[in-house]
Amino acid sequence: MVPAATIAQWVKNAVEQTAVHDLHTHLFPPSFKKLVLWDIDDLLTYHYLIAETLRLSDISYEAYWGMTKAQQAQHIWQTLFVENPPLSEACRGILTVLSKLGIDTSTRDLGAIRRHFPASEMQRFFDRTFQVANCSGVVMTNDPLDPVEREYWQSGTEVDPRFKTALRIDRILLDWPAVAKDVSDLGYRVSGDISGQTTAEVRRFLEDWVKRIKPLYVACSLSPTWRYPDDNVTTRILDQCVLPVAREHNLPMALMVGVTRGTNPQLRLAGDAVGKSDITSIHRICATNPRNKFMCTMLARENTHELAVAARKHRNLLVFGCWWFLNNPSLIEETTRMRIELLGPSFVPQHSDARVLLQLIYKWDHSRTVLAKVLTDKFVDLAATGWNVTQNEVTSAAKGYLAGQFQRFIDMKI
Ligand code: FIX
Numbered sequence: 021m022v023p024a025a026t027i028a029q030w031v032k033n034a035v036e037q038t039a040v041h042d043l044h045t046h047l048f049p050p051s052f053k054k055l056v057l058w059d060i061d062d063l064l065t066y067h068y069l070i071a072e073t074l075r076l077s078d079i080s081y082e083a084y085w086g087m088t089k090a091q092q093a094q095h096i097w098q099t100l101f102v103e104n105p106p107l108s109e110a111c112r113g114i115l116t117v118l119s120k121l122g123i124d125t126s127t128r129d130l131g132a133i134r135r136h137f138p139a140s141e142m143q144r145f146f147d148r149t150f151q152v153a154n155c156s157g158v159v160m161t162n163d164p165l166d167p168v169e170r171e172y173w174q175s176g177t178e179v180d181p182r183f184k185t186a187l188r189i190d191r192i193l194l195d196w197p198a199v200a201k202d203v204s205d206l207g208y209r210v211s212g213d214i215s216g217q218t219t220a221e222v223r224r225f226l227e228d229w230v231k232r233i234k235p236l237y238v239a240c241s242l243s244p245t246w247r248y249p250d251d252n253v254t255t256r257i258l259d260q261c262v263l264p265v266a267r268e269h270n271l272p273m274a275l276m277v278g279v280t281r282g283t284n285p286q287l288r289l290a291g292d293a294v295g296k297s298d299i300t301s302i303h304r305i306c307a308t309n310p311r312n313k314f315m316c317t318m319l320a321r322e323n324t325h326e327l328a329v330a331a332r333k334h335r336n337l338l339v340f341g342c343w344w345f346l347n348n349p350s351l352i353e354e355t356t357r358m359r360i361e362l363l364g365p366s367f368v369p370q371h372s373d374a375r376v377l378l379q380l381i382y383k384w385d386h387s388r389t390v391l392a393k394v395l396t397d398k399f400v401d402l403a404a405t406g407w408n409v410t411q412n413e414v415t416s417a418a419k420g421y422l423a424g425q426f427q428r429f430i431d432m433k434i
């Protein structure tokens with residue numbers, strides 16, 4: 021029988037040495053200059069840390085938002101790292117990043133830390149981050165209705181090949197009729213009441229953007245109240261526009277379900293919350309559209325188990341990631357254990373959701389540690405049955421979880 025210590029070493033090596041392909045981030049390539057977030061002030065002003073700071077500091081929302089980014093970062097550092105111990109996952113993440121980059125934090129001096137991130141070094145940090153995070157590529161979140169981003173695509177800006185695309189369509193699915201004017205301003209004959217040529221024109225809009233950015237999948241985040249099917253515009257646009265286009269191009273539709281936007285609008289991006297969602301809608305969308313592929317992550321811990329069960333029922337459904345408030349070691353561990361027990365190798369344990377380039381370093385370091393722990397236990401359990409665990413199968417499991425399963429699903433024809 022292979023000793024547990026040997027298995028642990030094989031798993032650790034395989035999980036550390038396999039390059040991850042990160043299937044959902046909010047990162048942009050260096051050429052999309054206005055959208056790039058990368059340095060220590062960007063790390064500190066991450067919306068996870070804004071929410072944590074405004075719980076502990078007496079500053080008003082208005083005063084916080086009235087500061088420059090550098091002042092906000094300083095305030096967050098002072099509140100979360102100097103006046104309090106940086107115990108939360110998002111705080112620990114910053115310290116992991118700095119430590120992996122060899123930056124000394126012992127003096128707790130933000131000024132000294134900032135000197136490691138001169139603006140002139142931005143480009144170099146891209147290569148360094150991908151290398152330290154052992155990441156081969158990331159999928160962006162690409163919104164054609166964002167005027168700043170659209171300009172980069174329309175002007176043919178070159179994209180670093182490590183950055184893959186995903187066509188994000190939240191506004192098209194959720195903001196009708198308000199969004200009709202924006203789509204119509206782009207030259208599509210659409211109307212707020214979805215009359216006339218509207219659905220054909222929305223399809224043409226989607227087709228044009230599929231051609232332009234060549235996405236790996238189409239994506240939308242949805243609230244806990246989302247139901248499928250429903251007698252509303254979202255179902256109509258899904259059924260008549262999005263799913264036919266996705267089918268035609270063999271693109272999965274990624275459903276990220278369970279976010280209540282703007283629970284506290286004063287917190288802006290940090291003000292979104294979580295709610296329990298409806299798993300039967302996932303069953304129905306997969307069952308009634310068998311020629312479409314779906315990816316799904318759900319934000320509520322309460323939905324995680326039933327989502328794994330749903331994936332057992334629908335081969336056109338890929339479960340992925342521990343999203344946002346689930347991206348904490350304790351919840352990644354229980355979720356990953358349960359998913360392995362129900363789905364074996366056929367899911368994607370994690371995505372980073374990184375908004376700031378350097379976050380790739382900590383999000384993957386922390387997730388890899390948990391994945392290695394769980395995978396070791398599972399292979400040790402196998403060895404205890406007399407199964408002759410081999411280093412090859414350990415390596416191939418790690419490759420599947422970190423890159424292969426996603427690629428397999430993207431390539432799969434149904
Ligand atoms: O909808 C999403 O893609 C979410 O991940 C984001 O909107 C969210 O703000 C986030 O950054 C979570 O990690």
Ligand code: ZN
Pocket residue numbers: 044045046373
């Ligand atoms: Zn996201």
